[in-house]
Amino acid sequence: MTFSDLGIEPDMVEALATKGIFEPFPIQEQTIPLALGGQDIIGQAKTGTGKTFGFGLPLIQRLGLHPEPGVKALVVVPTRELCVQVTEDLELAASNRDVTIVSIYGGKAYEGQIEQLKAGAQIVVGTPGRLLDLASQRLLSLANVEVMVLDEADKMLDLGFLSDIEKLFAQTKPTRHTMLFSATMPGPIVALARRFMTRPIHIRASDPDEGLTQANIKHIVYRAHALDKDEVVGRILQAEGRGKTVIFTRTKRAAAKLVEELNDRGFNAAAVHGDLNQEQRERAMAAFKAGKKDILIATDVAARGIDVNDVTHVINHTVPDDHDTYLHRAGRTGRAGKTGIAVTFVDWADMHKWALINRALEMGIPEPVETYSSSPHLYTDLDIPEGSKGRLKATPIPKVEKEASRPPRERERTRTRSNGSGGSGGSGGERRERTERAERPAGENATTSGEGGAAKRRRRRRRSGGSGTASEASGNGAAAE
CATH class of the missing domain: 3.40.50.300 (P-loop containing nucleotide triphosphate hydrolases)
Structure with missing residues (x-):
């Protein structure tokens, strides 16, 4: 079976063919003919089996080749990533039509999204929070929405979006065409369908003998x-x-x-x-x-x-x-x-x-x-090759570790050369200080080394021979020697 056999118009069939999409999946075979007739649908199929085109192709076709400006279709999704993905799929299907699709989701500036709405976008794909935000500011009107879709509805329940979805439904007209798609269909989703849909048909596109997990x-x-x-x-x-x-x-x-x-x-x-x-x-x-x-x-x-x-x-x-x-x-x-x-x-x-x-x-x-x-x-x-390790390249050794691994004498020679280069760590004053410490007796080094030792010696040199006590004078003499 082909998309043409399901009633999809040639321009969209050609658009799908450019991406190598020629044959419909089971969920598409079962939902597209019903959706084209305006039947409310609960579509359930495993992840990755083509649910987006199951509702997207009928949605675009029902709007016509040249729909008037203004929001005519709304697709509500739970996450920003899915919003972008669904928009890309719908843009592919509508690439040969005069239809504009806009993504409405948080985390991005309002201005670009508002401009597209004002320019007359006919299809809106969005997350509940940003949709309600723009609607409350009267920047998004849902009064003329003819088709409304909930994609991955179970996830929206998990994320606590039920009240937001109810508010969005309340802003649309009761005569809208409603479709709900998801891989799993918990009880609250069925209850939601009964409240906001008109005699929906529940379609499960799976082999009755197949397990819950995908066989492939x-x-x-x-x-x-x-x-x-x-x-x-x-x-x-x-x-x-x-x-x-x-x-x-x-x-x-x-x-x-x-x-x-x-x-x-x-x-x-x-x-x-x-x-x-x-x-x-x-x-x-x-x-x-x-x-x-x-x-x-x-x-x-x-x-x-x-x-x-x-x-x-x-x-x-x-x-x-x-x-x-x-x-x-x-x-x-x-x-x-x-x-x-x-x-x-x-x-x-x-x-x-x-x-x-x-x-x-x-x-x-x-x-x-x-x-x-x-x-x-x-x-x-x-099927991992024998001898494979969990690393494609060796971890670079930090510079500190490299320095520590070298012999002490080599490290000292390197420091001496760098100190003699005239940099900030090798000034002539520091070299003289090391020379003075080496020449002084061990006991004196102990008392004058460390932070402040050089400052004490400088104060001693500035003092005159007659100042201070005798012990200080003798200390100054020792320092001068």
């Missing part, structure tokens, strides 16, 4: 020691056929530490986490997509927006908190029908979390094998 992803789980993880990661990154790799950490601090460690080991890594500003996050994502960086370290906030088809490996540096998070992390690989590998490290203290994930996803791995960087099965499981 190989899942490997290791019980690993925290101090050995980075070395294990370094060896996995040298596996045969490894392409782009996403590594997930639990915290922002762990992501920042790991990107520094991997770069020090000679790998080409970038990071995306909440401590970076929006420009830094977008720059890292762009470098990863363009192949300038082949390793992306991310926290879960970015998991929904990493849509890169050539990711071959996903590594969970720490076990996810629940099975839904695991599915979304692992779903960064094996996209668009390709194969992938998901490796998960389970700390001893997190075995209870893994037990729940294993049971919920029916993975059949109740006891992950204990694994170290030297374990033979690590090499065979992941």
Whole structure:
């Protein structure tokens, strides 16, 4: 089946073909015909199976070739990264149409987004907070929205956006066409659908005999020691056929530490986490997509927006908190029908979390094998060349360590030469001072050395022979000698 068979108009079929997209995925086959007819839809499919075009193509086609200026369609997403990704996909599909799409999300200046809205953008893709912010300032009107989409709705519930979504729905007309898409569909999402949708059809695009995890992803789980993880990661990154790799950490601090460690080991890594500003996050994502960086370290906030088809490996540096998070992390690989590998490290203290994930996803791995960087099965499981180490280049020795490793006499000769060069550390006054200390008796050196010793001797020289007590005079004489 082709997109033309589903009723998609030729200009969009041609636009998709320029990127090598010719055949629809199952979720697209099932949702596009219904969406073109205006049917409210709850679409559920695994991550990386084409949900964006499942709602995007009907949305753009229903607006027409030359829609009038003003917001006619609204797509709400939970994260900034996903906002950028969905916008890029919709821009591709609408590249042969007179349609303008604008991304509305926080972390960037208002001015550019407001200018695009005033210029008459017809499709808005945005995060709830910034959308409501602009709406409250009357810079964004949702009164004429004809199509509204919630993408990754389950994540919006996790992030506490339910009340914001309700406010956005309240600003649109009841007759709008509504579509809701997600990989997982918890109870609150179904309840939300009943409140704001009109007789929605729930579509699940999956094989009834298929497990919850994607069949084209190989899942490997290791019980690993925290101090050995980075070395294990370094060896996995040298596996045969490894392409782009996403590594997930639990915290922002762990992501920042790991990107520094991997770069020090000679790998080409970038990071995306909440401590970076929006420009830094977008720059890292762009470098990863363009192949300038082949390793992306991310926290879960970015998991929904990493849509890169050539990711071959996903590594969970720490076990996810629940099975839904695991599915979304692992779903960064094996996209668009390709194969992938998901490796998960389970700390001893997190075995209870893994037990729940294993049971919920029916993975059949109740006891992950204990694994170290030297374990033979690590090499065979992941096709790592024999003898590979977790480092591509040697760690440079700091200058202080190099100096300390040299023989004492050589260090002293170097200091003597540098002091005689006339620099700030080798003035003639300091050389004279060392000579005076060498010539004085040991006891006197003890009393006059240290901070302030030179100042005392200078005061003694300034005193006349008749000043002070006899003992001071005798001391001055000794100093003059």
